[in-house]
Amino acid sequence: MNNVRTKKRANKKSLPFFIGDAFKVCFVIIVVSIILLIQTFSFDIVPPILNRGIQPATFPKALLVLIIILTSVIYYLSTKKPWKIEKKLPKVFFITLFNFALFIIVSEFLDFFLAISILSIFVSYYWGERRILYLLLVSIIFPIIVFIFFETILGLRFPAGIITNLYYY
Amino acid sequence: MENLSLMMAPLFSSKLLLVLLFGTLFGLILGVLPGLGPTTGGALILPFTMTLDPLSAVVLLTSIYCAGTYGGAITAILINTPGTPAAAATCLDGYPLAQKGEAGRALGMATVSSTVGGIFSVIVLVFFAPFLAQLAYEFGQPEYFALAIFGLTMLASIGDGSPVKNLIAGAFGILISTVGKDFMTSIDRFTYGINELSEGIGFIPVVVGLFAISEMLTQSTLLDQVFKRVALKAVKLPTLLDYKLTWKTILRSSGIGSFIGVLPAEGGTVASLIGYSEAKRWSKKPEEFGKGSIEGIAGAEAANNAATGGAMVPTLALGIPGSATTAVILTGLIIHGVRPGPDLFREQPEFLYGIFGSMLIANIMFFILGFFGAKIFARITLVPNKLLWPMIFAVSVCGTYSLSQSLLDVWIMLLFGVIGFFMRRYGFSVVPVIIGLILGELVEGTLRQSLVIFDGNWFMFLTRPIALTFFILSLIALAFPLLRKKNK
Numbered sequence: 001m002n003n004v005r006t007k008k009r010a011n012k013k014s015l016p017f018f019i020g021d022a023f024k025v026c027f028v029i030i031v032v033s034i035i036l037l038i039q040t041f042s043f044d045i046v047p048p049i050l051n052r053g054i055q056p057a058t059f060p061k062a063l064l065v066l067i068i069i070l071t072s073v074i075y076y077l078s079t080k081k082p083w084k085i086e087k088k089l090p091k092v093f094f095i096t097l098f099n100f101a102l103f104i105i106v107s108e109f110l111d112f113f114l115a116i117s118i119l120s121i122f123v124s125y126y127w128g129e130r131r132i133l134y135l136l137l138v139s140i141i142f143p144i145i146v147f148i149f150f151e152t153i154l155g156l157r158f159p160a161g162i163i164t165n166l167y168y169y
Numbered sequence: 170m171e172n173l174s175l176m177m178a179p180l181f182s183s184k185l186l187l188v189l190l191f192g193t194l195f196g197l198i199l200g201v202l203p204g205l206g207p208t209t210g211g212a213l214i215l216p217f218t219m220t221l222d223p224l225s226a227v228v229l230l231t232s233i234y235c236a237g238t239y240g241g242a243i244t245a246i247l248i249n250t251p252g253t254p255a256a257a258a259t260c261l262d263g264y265p266l267a268q269k270g271e272a273g274r275a276l277g278m279a280t281v282s283s284t285v286g287g288i289f290s291v292i293v294l295v296f297f298a299p300f301l302a303q304l305a306y307e308f309g310q311p312e313y314f315a316l317a318i319f320g321l322t323m324l325a326s327i328g329d330g331s332p333v334k335n336l337i338a339g340a341f342g343i344l345i346s347t348v349g350k351d352f353m354t355s356i357d358r359f360t361y362g363i364n365e366l367s368e369g370i371g372f373i374p375v376v377v378g379l380f381a382i383s384e385m386l387t388q389s390t391l392l393d394q395v396f397k398r399v400a401l402k403a404v405k406l407p408t409l410l411d412y413k414l415t416w417k418t419i420l421r422s423s424g425i426g427s428f429i430g431v432l433p434a435e436g437g438t439v440a441s442l443i444g445y446s447e448a449k450r451w452s453k454k455p456e457e458f459g460k461g462s463i464e465g466i467a468g469a470e471a472a473n474n475a476a477t478g479g480a481m482v483p484t485l486a487l488g489i490p491g492s493a494t495t496a497v498i499l500t501g502l503i504i505h506g507v508r509p510g511p512d513l514f515r516e517q518p519e520f521l522y523g524i525f526g527s528m529l530i531a532n533i534m535f536f537i538l539g540f541f542g543a544k545i546f547a548r549i550t551l552v553p554n555k556l557l558w559p560m561i562f563a564v565s566v567c568g569t570y571s572l573s574q575s576l577l578d579v580w581i582m583l584l585f586g587v588i589g590f591f592m593r594r595y596g597f598s599v600v601p602v603i604i605g606l607i608l609g610e611l612v613e614g615t616l617r618q619s620l621v622i623f624d625g626n627w628f629m630f631l632t633r634p635i636a637l638t639f640f641i642l643s644l645i646a647l648a649f650p651l652l653r654k655k656n657k
């Protein structure tokens with residue numbers, strides 16, 4: 001019996017409180033909320049003679065304080081009933097996330113549709129698609145259909161870029 | 170009689186019938202595909218509705234809502250994966266029954282009970298929405314503030330998640346709505362010198378990000394998942410014995426679903442869970458639940474489809490969304506220049522009854538399409554994620570960009586996709602963020618205008634009987650999850 005208790009204590013000791021998901025999540029929420037709360041103090045103040053009701057910063061301030069309080073509550077509750085431990089994220093998740101970043105860079109500096117094609121081909125490939133025809137379908141044929149649809153039916157003008165310019169000029 | 174003829178108007182408009190057919194088909198496809206659903210689908214199609222007149226646009230969105238809610242049952246029964254969260258309870262008995270070789274019977278019961286639930290809720294909508302709108306004439310700013318607070322506190326009881334986490338997500342949604350120029354003083358808040366942020370953060374980038382992009386990230390973690398499919402020969406209409414067994418359950422769940430739907434912020438998911446548990450409680454054979462009970466399927470499906478009409482009641486009568494999908498429909502109304510509320514009932518009855526009528530027709534359409542086409546719709550799930558999600562990404566990006574032709578909206582969509590993924594991973598529902606975002610402006614606006622009326626005296630809220638009632642209901646809504654936990 002004593003051995004079991006010692007083991008349990010040892011297990012608890014082996015996991016410092018700041019390793020748990022609950023702590024990490026609550027820490028991030030509280031830190032972001034505090035940063036935003038500090039920013040609300042730099043909002044312009046309406047002079048009392050013009051002010052009707054509350055100041056523009058008061059409402060977001062109240063919300064942020066509420067979020068901080070509620071986050072503290074969930075952290076407290078997590079010490080009583082720990083959150084279930086999530087599986088480690090697979091490599092393909094980070095590749096997908098990296099593709100999002102790549103999409104932002106390519107669409108900002110090269111071309112919006114090139115960015116969609118690059119993301120589609122990479123995501124499809126890393127998610128397991130190896131057939132060339134399907135990769136072409138996803139990365140070239142489908143974006144072209146989408147482009148034509150938005151361009152002709154919705155009359156949308158997409159941002160200029162190395163490929164889009166070929167169509168526009 | 171006049172209202173009835175207004176309701177039947179869509180039947181005589183070939184354009185509206187075509188929109189209805191497309192919406193129902195699209196809704197069914199969205200409902201069948203796990204991870205998508207009427208909310209994401211509605212948000213994705215919102216930019217396309219700009220080419221339509223307001224009635225056609227809303228008819229399209231509502232038909233997607235009705236059919237998408239039913240479509241979730243097809244995957245729930247055949248591959249044990251709910252196509253939409255509202256079909257989660259259907260898995261419990263639908264899949265075991267399908268495994269016994271009775272997939273057709275299970276789908277037949279799901280189709281019939283969904284249709285009955287949906288039609289029942291439209292009847293509730295037709296009678297209850299005008300009544301609620303009439304009541305709303307008594308509402309001033311303080312009453313609307315109290316009502317919005319009630320809507321937000323209802324977030325605490327969404328689903329089975331933590332009430333506190335839901336409230337944090339709701340507060341986060343309201344916080345997003347404060348970005349941009351303050352509507353009373355034009356003072357910038359959280360704009361960081363970016364001009365485009367002065368207009369605030371758009372609803373569509375947030376919804377598409379939180380639902381579609383976060384789901385794409387979630388799917389990237391589930392690539393090794395294998396679905397066990399049950400073969401389907403044909404959908405079978407329930408037998409007389411099945412009707413005898415389930416008619417009371419269907420009617421009860423239709424009532425429960427409509428009532429739950431009317432409550433602000435609650436939707437089909439909560440309705441189906443309660444509908445299912447009530448079906449079990451009243452059943453003569455509760456021991457069969459979870460093993461393929463036909464009553465279990467009827468209870469869950471009638472309730473989740475009944476919630477569709479119910480959720481439209483506060484959306485149209487008060488401008489308070491009854492669920493996440495109705496929040497998208499509400500946005501659709503607003504971007505087409507239609508302001509929901511009591512005035513809408515007085516000034517545009519043909520518009521409103523057109524919506525009611527089209528919801529009724531959508532329920533009949535998905536019955537026919539579901540009955541004859543379930544086998545084909547089930548095959549849509551065979552489209553591999555590695556092809557499907559890059560395509561959804563392309564549509565999401567273009568749809569989000571198209572609304573204000575701003576790349577910033579696309580970045581915001583991606584940011585919320587990542588936020589949504591981590592929220593879901595750690596047990597925070599993303600639905601409260603959407604409800605908070607749409608109610609945020611109402612909450613702040615009515616609070617500040619009320620304080621002007623009350624000369625800054627907060628206690629004056631308590632002197633207004635309707636507002637006081639809503640505050641008491643809010644306290645009950647907050648206490649309800651605690652009581653439910655205690656009972657468990």
